[in-house]
Amino acid sequence: MSRLKGRVTLATVAGTAGVSIATVSKVLNGRSDVSPVTRARVQEILEKHGYVGRRPETVERDTVELFYQGIVNAYSVEVIQGVVDAGQAAGVDVVLNAHPPHPQTTSSGRAARWIREVIAAGRRAAIGITSELADADLAALSRARLPLVVVDPANIPQPDVTSVGSTNFAGGMAATQHLLSLGHRRIAYVGGPPTSGCNQARMSGFRSAMEAVGAPVPRDYIWLSDFLYDDGLAGGAALLDLADRPSAIFAGSDEAALGVLEAARARGLRVPEDLSVVGFDDTQIARLASPPLTTVKQPLRDMGAVALRTALQLAAGEKVASHHVELATTLIIRGSAAPNRIRSVS
Template sequence: MAAPTQQRRSTTLAMVAESAGVSVATVSRVLNGRADVGAATRERVERLLRQHEYRGRKRAPVRRSPATARLELLLPDPLTAYSIEILNGVRDIGVPVVAGVFPDASIPPGLWARDLVAAGREAVIAVVADLTDEYYQALVRAELPLVAADPGTVPRPEVASVGATNFAGGMAAAHHLLGLGHRRIAYVGGPPRAAHNQARLHGLRAALEAAGCPPPPSYVKPGTFTHEHGLVAGSALLTLPEPPTAIFAASDESASGVIEAARGLGRRVPEDLSVVGFDDTQVARFSSPPMTTIRQPLREMGRVAARTALRLAADESPDSFHIELATELVVRRSTAPLRG
């Protein structure tokens, strides 16, 4: 896919100010994220900045010491086995990186982006969560490329992204459980609006509908990708009048909660309940029993995101602006044929 159209460099603050009917100083305050600009004026100026494709003056190359970080990696808080796998992939590239959480809403976007430039960052990688439009525009003005890794929403066309084949992963989980004889199959999901959660659910549902056993609404439990949600949702599912015989969870963390819920209710895994996770982190490998899961290549996702970010920082076009890495079923001991 071709790189996005390069923004014009001839636009000046004076041109934007004239179009907006304000002073150059007002435009500068908007760019710097100052609070002393009216909301209507700020919106008008930001719209014109985007229309004029203003990027400001090209910043001079940063003189680096070997220890200077080149990439800013934004991770969801708190850190989990999932995000640590992506972090390790970014580190595999061999360039210095600083890992942190998403900026606090109280920090002006322009100030945040300028601080990243001053610290020598060349690009930003955002994992799962998505930056607001204000923070994205601040990165554009600061000439810091953004790469979305496993984005929670469909990224805008001009933002490079790296994800996984979530729909295919959901189908693989369903086919595995159907092949073991299960027909009452439930889903313990993540946030309802998250694109990757919806893709996993739709993949599962497509396979189950094709097999003639679509899950009833009571079998679908959205929430978060956490152990705590798996515990609560698993308990609710297993105490239904007609409980499922198998549960597909949208993450290894939530699958571990389902297994704990089953154990607390006297259900054995996999003899009484089969459980499939998603991610293939250490949580799946160290689970008791070891967990059948859909592997998404998180470490490779981190490596691809880092390579893409560095290419964009060098004004080079990546091989593809939107990449999906293949998922695969990993069978361990948390699933078994339906009994009786």
């Protein structure tokens, strides 16, 4: 089946399928009075040509689709709570979808099917958390005229995608400067995916602070994987098993920092006496850690709230001041970092 040229409408889909426009409409709306063979034929054409439709003009109550790829963790819970709280204040319902199409595992047709479902449900806008969006997803959302806001996008933010984040570069620099002020020079970084925009900014802040004092960063002092506990555990183990191990580790998330703490404990190292650790996020687990985690606070709930309000602005046809908003980070000093006591390693 060749792809239709130009704008795909209900009429063109109906003509290609050899059915009426009303039948195509029934398929889109999930009506049961369509034969399985006809439904399959129409669905195939809709997916082949990426038809997503438009949001119904009248819905009972405004709703926003909130989607998240991956395991819900301490970070995402805070952002989700911020979106939900802001939605309640605005009189808008928030629907969480934890399993939307992923660009690496789904076709553009299946992505379009998910967006059609979102449109049919009458969502006013969509908000993604740390989500990676393929060009096909963005094109389908654009055709559907569904506003999109992404919080901490997993890939580098595109100029035409509205996003919300924090001052990751400044936060990475502040964390590293704190460790430097404690006399540490052998400082390693355990971070997230290399393609992640927030990870790149945090790592750049780390490198900038190190370069400012002439402290070298050996290649094996950088460990990039993801922001989860197991990644911090693996990264911490690799770094602490080096012959010239670091005296401090800056982790790109609180969860990864907890993995580093466990790697240190498993090797009989005390924190902060033998190893200083700084995290990023200031989620609840940072306060519950032993010792309590020194970390860079992201205003995660505020980020979620800003995303919700921005999405509603776009849905109302209003212009936003910037396609990318960054909220300020703050260093929170607790008990996991202390003056450097390691002078040499035998």
